[in-house]
Amino acid sequence: MFLVTGLPTELKVSFWIWFVGGILGMLGGMLGMLASLVLFAAAPGAATLVLLLMLLAAAVGAAQIVLALAMKDGKHWARLGLTALTGATLILAVANAMMGVGQGGNWATFLISLAATVLLWLPNSQAFFTAARSGNTSSE
Template sequence: MPTDRPRSFNDVMPTGGFSSMFSVTDMPTELKVSYWIWLIGGLLGLLAGVVGIFGSFVLFAFAPAVGFVVLLLVLAALAIAAAQIVLAMKMKEGREWARFALTIVAGISLVLVIVNSGAVGGRGGGNWLSFFISLAATVLMWLPNAQAWFAAHRGRV
């Protein structure tokens, strides 16, 4: 388990704010690729969430109960996408707890794709491509060069 876990909400927010989103200096190539995968995935999740909110508003006109459930699911997806962006930025700062949390996000992605595949009767449902992309980003975070980089950043604040 990572020892550099956040102690307060300020420890979770990216150092330098979100303006440092595009700066990836001194990171090994594997971590840069992983960071961009997680960041772009989170941004696409935010975009899809905004579209989903409008879709749930349309559902309210026809089936209010379904629209409310869809709205709740979309809000949860928006929260996860925002968390993914913040976690990617903290991983970029060398925080091992963020790398661990992103690994858990990839595991949750696997569970969701399996459940979704079973829900449609095994007819190819589920977003396997999304899972494999998050799996690749996760593997890149745990390669030896990345391990050494995290070890070098251990203890920095």
């Protein structure tokens, strides 16, 4: 599951960025869900929104893990999914900047996701996915 032998260095780095980011996203979402329970006593409406957002964060983290594992196996659809997640982080960063909320964490998340995404599309990575599509990869 965690073996990255046979992957180009670019994909090894990208895999670990996506995988660890997914774990952190899931944990943050779950901790946020627990924290939102306290908010129910004071502001049930706001607590419901926070709870839903934290659930979404945990689900995105889980999806990120699944996509990273599939990407490691040479699945092109997983690479596209991770690229789409990077687009979503850009939209969230812009939305937060326009609303004047947050502390810049969304921009850091976007930049890290962008770096991991660029690694997915470099020539060595392209060659790996092309070989995987034609069944010519070795996982030794």
